[in-house]
Amino acid sequence: MKIQKPISIEKKLSKAMFWIVALLLILSIFYSNSLAFQCQIFTFYTKPSHGKAPLEVLFHCYAYDCDVPIAKYWWDFGDGSEVKKTTDNTIEHIYQNPGTYYLTVTVVDNEGNPIKTSEPKEISVGLSSLPGDCNDNGQVTIGEVQSCINCFLGIKNDWCSKCDLDDDGRITIDEVQKVINASLGLY
Numbered sequence: 001m002k003i004q005k006p007i008s009i010e011k012k013l014s015k016a017m018f019w020i021v022a023l024l025l026i027l028s029i030f031y032s033n034s035l036a037f038q039c040q041i042f043t044f045y046t047k048p049s050h051g052k053a054p055l056e057v058l059f060h061c062y063a064y065d066c067d068v069p070i071a072k073y074w075w076d077f078g079d080g081s082e083v084k085k086t087t088d089n090t091i092e093h094i095y096q097n098p099g100t101y102y103l104t105v106t107v108v109d110n111e112g113n114p115i116k117t118s119e120p121k122e123i124s125v126g127l128s129s130l131p132g133d134c135n136d137n138g139q140v141t142i143g144e145v146q147s148c149i150n151c152f153l154g155i156k157n158d159w160c161s162k163c164d165l166d167d168d169g170r171i172t173i174d175e176v177q178k179v180i181n182a183s184l185g186l187y
């Protein structure tokens, strides 16, 4: 009969140590990755993104960088007005004339060095306030209604942002109803 040798305390300890070290290593990799991920946060939104001129738009930027403190925001409204420099991360701007504008915000550190510039946000300012008047010609056609219905059904097209009347990123049945009403002259 074979007698199994008892595993020595030293061996048991070194095995346990191995697993503790491995676990610590995994945890430290995970932690440093999650820190790196959190180290730069950047969100930027506008409300509304479209409407009738003159259109007052609110811009909000949330930026965080753990390496450098963010001191200023430079707002380029894309309409030829001068770049506004603020310490506040929220600003309002009125677009006086119809057109399509592209706004960017740059976050700047306390020594005046730009850290990051946003992707351009499109602001569409029209002549018409009719819901679903996607091409801004003062009437809502069956084609525009069809486009908005398609957006509601998840079939994306260029006009979906115009059909999203409250700018919340989705097209609801109420919004489609408003567009249909506008096409019937009930708005």
Ligand SMILES: [Ca+2]
Residues within 6 Å of the ligand: 132, 133, 134, 135, 136, 137, 138, 139, 140, 141, 144
């Ligand atoms: Ca139209």
Ligand SMILES: [Ca+2]
Residues within 6 Å of the ligand: 164, 165, 166, 167, 168, 169, 170, 171, 172, 175
């Ligand atoms: Ca919506």
